[in-house]
Amino acid sequence: MKYAYFPGCSLSGTAREYDRSTRTVARVLGLELEDIPDWSCCGATSAHATSKLLSLALPARSLARADQMGLDVVAPCAACFNRLRTTVHAVRSDRRVRQQVQEVLGEDYGARSQVYALPDVIVNRYGLEGITARLKKTLGGMKVACYYGCLLVRPSAVMEFDDPEDPQTLDRLVRALGGEPVVWPAKTECCGASLSITRTRVVWQLAAQILTAAQKAGAEAIVVACPFCQSNLDMRQVQAQKWSGRRWNIPVYYFTQLLGVALGLPPSELGLDSHFVDPLGVLRQKALV
Amino acid sequence: MTKAVLDLAVGMEPGFLREVEEEAGTRVSLCYQCGKCAASCPVSFVMDLEPYQVIRLVQLGARDEVLRCRTIWLCASCTACTERCPREVDVAATMDALRALAGRYGYRPAEGPIAVFHELFLDNVRATGRLHELGLMARYKLRSGDLFSDLDVGLPMMRHGKLAPLPHRIRGIDQVRALFARVRAVEVARAGGATPGQEAPGDRAPSAADRKGGEVR
Numbered sequence: 189m190k191y192a193y194f195p196g197c198s199l200s201g202t203a204r205e206y207d208r209s210t211r212t213v214a215r216v217l218g219l220e221l222e223d224i225p226d227w228s229c230c231g232a233t234s235a236h237a238t239s240k241l242l243s244l245a246l247p248a249r250s251l252a253r254a255d256q257m258g259l260d261v262v263a264p265c266a267a268c269f270n271r272l273r274t275t276v277h278a279v280r281s282d283r284r285v286r287q288q289v290q291e292v293l294g295e296d297y298g299a300r301s302q303v304y305a306l307p308d309v310i311v312n313r314y315g316l317e318g319i320t321a322r323l324k325k326t327l328g329g330m331k332v333a334c335y336y337g338c339l340l341v342r343p344s345a346v347m348e349f350d351d352p353e354d355p356q357t358l359d360r361l362v363r364a365l366g367g368e369p370v371v372w373p374a375k376t377e378c379c380g381a382s383l384s385i386t387r388t389r390v391v392w393q394l395a396a397q398i399l400t401a402a403q404k405a406g407a408e409a410i411v412v413a414c415p416f417c418q419s420n421l422d423m424r425q426v427q428a429q430k431w432s433g434r435r436w437n438i439p440v441y442y443f444t445q446l447l448g449v450a451l452g453l454p455p456s457e458l459g460l461d462s463h464f465v466d467p468l469g470v471l472r473q474k475a476l477v
Numbered sequence: 478m479t480k481a482v483l484d485l486a487v488g489m490e491p492g493f494l495r496e497v498e499e500e501a502g503t504r505v506s507l508c509y510q511c512g513k514c515a516a517s518c519p520v521s522f523v524m525d526l527e528p529y530q531v532i533r534l535v536q537l538g539a540r541d542e543v544l545r546c547r548t549i550w551l552c553a554s555c556t557a558c559t560e561r562c563p564r565e566v567d568v569a570a571t572m573d574a575l576r577a578l579a580g581r582y583g584y585r586p587a588e589g590p591i592a593v594f595h596e597l598f599l600d601n602v603r604a605t606g607r608l609h610e611l612g613l614m615a616r617y618k619l620r621s622g623d624l625f626s627d628l629d630v631g632l633p634m635m636r637h638g639k640l641a642p643l644p645h646r647i648r649g650i651d652q653v654r655a656l657f658a659r660v661r662a663v664e665v666a667r668a669g670g671a672t673p674g675q676e677a678p679g680d681r682a683p684s685a686a687d688r689k690g691g692e693v694r
Contacts, residue, residue, distance in 0.1 A: 226648050229608045233595075
């Protein structure tokens, strides 16, 4: 199985452990990821907040390269996935948009490659059978809150990833790894990512609500598939704690990190040394590290 | 007995609804004010107008009130409103369209720092082809004058190697810059048809948006 890989900008900075764990896990699973050569930024929220045309043309540059590779694209970052997939959809469904995007891009772009989210590729396309066959460890009943956030699942008509209100992809993976996904109400609530720098207190409040919901459901850990979800729930957990007066101490893992642990990979190869809330305590309790 | 009559036509611009629908690619006129968008919105607690109020004002052609409000900038683009709208109005796309129109008509953004952030983000991408997080943070801090907040996360991030010190310039940077320039040209041409508001944004009577407030800071 081979995909064109679009790492996205965060994966060489704030989310470098997501990139590391993704590449490591893919290697072990035999999932081939080939970087899109000279890919550029998808424009994220800032592009679509100011210009629809720019928000389509920026991803189109990288997607045109994937078309040339003749491969479908996998994007680990939920925000990149959302912007890339939106572009494919817009260009495929509207000839006028397609023409305009090609004009500003200065090259032919036919949206031939489709874009998939990383959990979709690993869990639904690669498949749980292939994963369970390679497991070295079990999560030992670890109670995990699977947090999908907004960009992975919405708008569902375009993302076509999972149920927009009660997605199950990560839950199924956690169960296959020997963990116990909790039932909780904040799975697809927004963490306020796009306001993280400019309206930090809004993000504290949203993070506090999400962390409290996970705690109430008895979660020992949260698992995510988005750099912004991870940083808002992990990095800002202490800030949200000070601001709200509540206490949580819940580790927040990329799903590729928990998967990697169960595949028997050492924490250092999964970037488990760069989290704010201690990620190793729970893993030690379950004799996973 | 007399019945109260709601006068909806005071000082309104009937063309505005069509303009927004065209820009957003959605039928704003279908909204029947059920309030599902506001109930779904994670950030409505900081907004001056609820999303359905913005939609209603668009329907009424209240261009000035809509383009001056904070809500269009505070929208977190999570699209819960769009997903759940029973009338299939793309509320989030409407917010995108209103921000673009606010720029086109020369309105000063009601949430200055958010607009500045978007501008710096895109400048950063135009410079090298990829976002350099540390560079963006540094420039944003300098522009906003808020130098010291978030050091409690910034410093550990550096220690963990989570902020790449140097930007990465892509080989095809000229192509990215040309793309930005062509988009700009298309948009300037489009703005040629827009008629900016006569008074300068800022010197005017307070709107409903101002009166409700909604600051959390």
